Amino acid sequence: MNETVVRLEKVVRTYGQGNVAVHALQEVSISIQSGEFVSIVGPSGCGKSTMLHLIGGLDSPTSGKVWVEDQDIAQLSSNQLSDLRLKRIGFVFQAFNLIPVLSALENVEFILQLQGVSSNERTSRALEVLRSVGLEDAANRRPGELSGGQQQRVAIARALVGKPLLLIADEPSANLDSAMTRELCELLQQVNRDYDITILTATHDPTVMSYATRRIPLEDGKILQDASK
């Protein structure tokens, strides 16, 4: 239960140079343990997304180190990073970001296909995950025919189906109303408990924060105090 999933050591991320340089993260060091439900909180522009991008290997730090499961991700090639995201990390985006031309089921299956799972197993596993997020009836609808909440649940299903270690959700409730947000949070909590998946969200939504087991407040690229339980 106490393995370290993510560790940041003195991570600095600066965009631009000279006078116009923006210091998105300034010497941030944290570690996240397996099974945690972490919420990085703070106003927009505080560096939340940058931190998630760095952990997800979408971006690389200006200085400092990021480890995911004892792996310094700066050492990984582009393809190895792709594989890391494919097999160990699930992403949920603010704008859902589903593949518009594929149905809910196909969107979920797509990840399994990338992982090289056989076609029979793909369909059954994807259906199972869709069922667990309560969308088995909408399996054959395309994103355009789904509500925002449903789309976000498809996105979560997609993130879960690859059996990741860590699920990263960047402002997952930004496009949802309060009822949908609560449903989403309950789903995330359930995922965290039942599948033993570490969850890392960035949000300024109090509802989301309230479900987290640990809150990391971020302001101007610095951690204020770690308000973990």
Next chain:
Amino acid sequence: MLSFTVAWRNLWRNKRRTFLTAGAVAFAVLLIQLGMSFQAGSYEPMVEVSTRFGSGHLQVQHESYKDDPRIEHVVADATALREVLLQLPEVLSVSNRTEAFALASKGEKSYGALVVGVDPIVDPTTSYVSERLIDGRYLDEPDSAFIGSALARNLEIEIGDELVILATDVSGSVAFMAPTVTGIFEIGNDALDRALVQVPRASMNSALALGDGAHRVVIMVANPMKPTQVVPSISTTLTEATKLYDWHQLMPEISQNIRLDKISNGIVYGTLTVIVVLSIANTFVMTAFERTREFGMLRAVGMRSNSLFGMFVLETLIMWMLGVFMGYCLSTCALVPLAIIGIGMDSMGMEQFAGMFFLPDRIYPAVDLKVILVAPFAIGFGMLISTALASIRFYRMSLVDALRYKE
């Protein structure tokens, strides 16, 4: 495969663009294919007609005759050579010809003429001249002459009249022949109609003291477009002091016109392909930009850049296939009726030059593998390069920027 599904459905998401792109491919495929099939269809009949009024597919000559056409430069024992040549499987027919520039006269009128001695039984298998008979009959007796219509008119000579031919024989003295005109032909080519006279080779050879010599041993083969194929086997039969030529060497103007036509059409097709490919390349670049965020997302959920590129290539290939298919359908619709009825020279206002240029009366499109494949593959190649250039973006883009990209 879901990648295929994604590619396929993406194409249908933007139907207009897909069809415009495929339409551009179809347009180019159609035009190039029509052009090439008529080119291919016109060369062979043109070669066939011009060689059968002229040189034949190949010729054996005395090694000096071509550069120095003296009467004594003959292939000796031509009959024996003919027998040997006829044994070769590629050879369809062989005809020996003797020739001399001579003065042809009737009464007080005289004109210069090219007198050709032919074997009346054999020569029609290598030449169309006998088929262009307009009056009388073909050579059928030892002292007969078959002459061009313009020459007959100029000499005011008629069937049954005696034609006086004065030429120089092997020893340099004047040789005399006086055959009876049995037939008049009209080819449509001024030079031949005005100057060509055919007589039996036997009588001509005895008048000119040529023995069994021939200036030209004319050979017809099964595949006239590739005369060089048979050169090795024919060469083995050649006797001393003789040389083999193919029609490219004997009728350079035909060969050159075909090459010139191929080159100029090649430039036209090339320019057309470049414009179409550039138009398509633009579409790809626009597509790649519009879908930046989608591509960023696919990378973020773990798709490798190469797989993403593969998916984009797949879309290109589908559009290409669609365009080629449309182009093939259109060109088939156009070519099938044309292959049945052909295009008449008269419909192009060309009939008056058909004889002059040795053009067939009608040309039919000819479709071979080259015609079918050149345009699609040239365009497909251009499209793949465009796809690759548009995809440089996938490899270079910052994933964070891509995910934030506003269309």
Next chain:
Amino acid sequence: MSRVKLIFSMSARNLRRQWRRNSILLFAITVAIGGVIVLNSFVRGMQVQMVDTVVDNLSGHIKLHAHGYRDDPTVERGFSIGTDDVDFALKDLPVMGWATRLTVPSVVMSERETRGAQLVGIDPDRESISFISSATLEGTQLADVHDSQILIGRALLDDLQTKLGRRIVVITQDADGISKEIGYTIAGVYDAQSESAERAFVFTGLEALQGLLATNQVTELSIRFRTRYVDQADYTIVQTAFSEFDVLSWQQSNPLVAFLYETVDVVIYIWLGIVLGALVFGLVNTLITAVLERTQEFGLFRAVGMRPTVIVSQVVLESVILMVIGIALGLVGSLAVFTWLSEGIDLSAFASGVDMMGMSPRINPAALPRDISIVILISLVLSVVASFFPAIRAVRMNPLEALRD
């Protein structure tokens, strides 16, 4: 005025915003326009050259024969005409010159070989209208109409296996239809543009030939104009003045060249159609996309009260600007190609084939202002049409809907 300026600057900025796709489109336009101009100029060049060669080769622009000469080209079908009469008939026309000739079919024999050729009696002083006065000559030119020596073409000389200064015998018929053998000394050997011309004609003095053939007539009168092309009206004037003759334009005396000449016009327009047709696909695709992705922007403009006509003109203007730049680049490109090929295209590798078509082995481009204007005009019309319809579609959209999109 300020509104025009505003529209213009907005169009220009929008073009710059999508510089990448616009530069590819610009490249396509440049290739298309440049390709059309270059190819058509060379085809035109061939056409012009065919005319020049034909006119130079004794046809002149207009040729007169006695009736019946064309079917039976003998001395018997000759005619007499007074110099003053001809000058009077042609006095108001832009004529460079004219010449009478006595042309008879003949057989030319050397000690080795025999060939057929046209024996042409000329007045050397009048032949500035044909190639023979300017052809490269080995030996001496004919002195005057009384010169009884002979000029023969290089190719015929080679065929006859003889040399300058040697004697040849020419056999032809005189005015009474009787064969005559005339002995000549080769005074000069000329090089013409094509070997077929070198084989076709042997020249001697007009009056000398008339004396030998017992005639004082000529068989043809050739007229050359100062311009390359002859007005139909001028042709009619000549036709009326010489109504008792067969009056042949160069097209009538050279039907093949006339046919090829007309074919060129068709080829030029077909080629123009094909290239611009190919360009349409790229243009339409880009413009529709460019308009559709800005639907929201247009909605905003509409919402703040911009008139639809202004939006439409802005889009059309973008397309026109793009086309104008493309045309300019295409013109510069074709100019570069012309400079690079300033020596003309050398087709000497295809000499016999080209000769058969009546062309010379070196083709110089002829970029006619009219051809270029047509290319420019059609492409501009194309750019307007291709952008107008997408623009109309964009402004037809309800502003609110567009904003929400």
